[in-house]
Amino acid sequence: MTEAMSAASTPEGLDAQDELRSFRDRFYFPQARSGVEPVYFTGNSLGLMPRHAREYVDQELEDWQRHAVHGHADARKPWLPYHEFLTDFMARVVGALPIETVVMNSLTVNLHLLLVSFYRPTTDRYKIIVEKGSFPSDRYAVVSQIRFHGLDPADSLIELTPREGEATLRTEDIISTIEREGSKLALVMLGGVNYYTGQAFQMREITEAGHAAGAVVGFDLAHAAGNLKLDLHDWDVDFACWCTYKYLNGGPGAVGGAFVHERHARAFDLPRFAGWWGHDKETRFVMGPDFNCLPGAEGWQISNPPILQMAALRASLDIFEEAGMDTLRNKSIKLTGYAETLTKGIGGDRLSIITPADPEQRGCQLSLSVKSGGKSLYEQLVERGIYCDWREPNVIRLAPTPLYNSFQDVYRFFEILRDCLM
Numbered sequence: 001m002t003e004a005m006s007a008a009s010t011p012e013g014l015d016a017q018d019e020l021r022s023f024r025d026r027f028y029f030p031q032a033r034s035g036v037e038p039v040y041f042t043g044n045s046l047g048l049m050p051r052h053a054r055e056y057v058d059q060e061l062e063d064w065q066r067h068a069v070h071g072h073a074d075a076r077k078p079w080l081p082y083h084e085f086l087t088d089f090m091a092r093v094v095g096a097l098p099i100e101t102v103v104m105n106s107l108t109v110n111l112h113l114l115l116v117s118f119y120r121p122t123t124d125r126y127k128i129i130v131e132k133g134s135f136p137s138d139r140y141a142v143v144s145q146i147r148f149h150g151l152d153p154a155d156s157l158i159e160l161t162p163r164e165g166e167a168t169l170r171t172e173d174i175i176s177t178i179e180r181e182g183s184k185l186a187l188v189m190l191g192g193v194n195y196y197t198g199q200a201f202q203m204r205e206i207t208e209a210g211h212a213a214g215a216v217v218g219f220d221l222a223h224a225a226g227n228l229k230l231d232l233h234d235w236d237v238d239f240a241c242w243c244t245y246k247y248l249n250g251g252p253g254a255v256g257g258a259f260v261h262e263r264h265a266r267a268f269d270l271p272r273f274a275g276w277w278g279h280d281k282e283t284r285f286v287m288g289p290d291f292n293c294l295p296g297a298e299g300w301q302i303s304n305p306p307i308l309q310m311a312a313l314r315a316s317l318d319i320f321e322e323a324g325m326d327t328l329r330n331k332s333i334k335l336t337g338y339a340e341t342l343t344k345g346i347g348g349d350r351l352s353i354i355t356p357a358d359p360e361q362r363g364c365q366l367s368l369s370v371k372s373g374g375k376s377l378y379e380q381l382v383e384r385g386i387y388c389d390w391r392e393p394n395v396i397r398l399a400p401t402p403l404y405n406s407f408q409d410v411y412r413f414f415e416i417l418r419d420c421l422m
């Protein structure tokens with residue numbers, strides 16, 4: 001190896017080649033504790049605060065102070081159409097058309113609203129395929145929807161399980177289950193990326209298989225939005241929902257997102273739980289008794305939106321627009337690959353990575369399974385300034401995110417992990 005080549009593969013060298021390196025300065029990192037600088041690898045849980053979020057939120061507070069109710073029309077960013085200021089940006093993040101995208105509510109609420117429209121069980125076709133070990137809220141939502149239709153989850157819910165001795169699902173097994181259930185299948189509802197294992201599902205193939213079986217296909221993109229390069233429109237996904245407090249840095253409890261494919265934009269006969277924000281904008285304030293639904297994803301809105309939350313999210317979406325999902329994903333593959341290469345060599349058989357090794361089947365996150373003393377290893381990492389998290393019974397999750405993490409962060413993590421394992 002030449003000297004130039006070896007310098008380029010040091011963490012400093014890798015950071016020097018990183019075209020996104022300046023984006024790090026756009027975020028606030030948590031303060032150092034006991035003099036230890038943090039390594040923030042929990043963007044899969046709560047993304048960092050963009051520095052200009054305060055300015056965006058302050059603008060709305062000032063306009064509220066100055067205009068009170070007239071802010072709906074007179075604010076610098078008028079509140080009446082405020083959610084529209086986010087639509088195009090969010091649509092580009094998830095690979096959708098603007099008419100397919102809306103920012104509203106929160107994730108599980110959006111999931112329920114979409115299931116009301118897209119889980120339409122009949123006597124013959126009533127089953128839902130989910131992944132076993134999906135985020136609990138998804139399971140609660142799906143089971144409660146099954147019961148809402150008077151059906152029995154024991155019969156209606158099919159949970160995909162990895163093969164004996166494997167931690168993640170094989171795409172071929174997902175597809176063959178879809179094919180097997182065929183005419184009984186109403187809905188395939190998976191996560192884009194599983195929160196526990198970090199496995200990214202092959203959404204295009206799964207959607208194709210679901211449609212071939214005559215089913216509707218939806219995804220929970222909590223761990224995929226802002227993480228993977230998504231093409232929801234081209235993949236022909238029926239619906240999706242996600243949160244924006246993880247990779248999308250919208251802040252704690254930030255407003256969620258929803259996607260409904262253009263094919264359903266004018267499906268006004270679909271049952272839905274309506275509210276005035278889903279009503280035609282031209283006549284909303286006529287205050288008539290009958291609901292006149294907006295076309296597209298906006299038609300699933302119920303209430304007028306939380307402006308302060310949306311202002312914070314707008315600050316983050318501006319950054320995504322500048323960075324671009326292609327560039328982010330390219331860096332992410334390298335950054336997570338680097339973390340994998342370093343981590344794989346340590347810990348002997350005490351440590352293993354359960355996230356798929358294939359970059360196509362994962363995003364930023366790596367889930368480390370720890371054979372013994374996992375919780376105490378996690379606590380030592382936290383003590384040494386590593387922000388990662390612990391998921392029972394034996395997993396430490398870390399998510400080097402391409403917007404604000406560096407190769408030097410990954411290297412510091414590796415050094416600390418290695419020390420803790422000694």
Ligand SMILES: Cc1ncc(COP(=O)(O)O)c(C=O)c1O
Pocket residue numbers: 106107108109135137138191195220222223243256
């Ligand atoms: C995969 C997944 N689904 C659903 C949720 C629940 O989100 P919310 O509280 O916004 O409804 C989360 C929260 O972290 C999640 O990770």
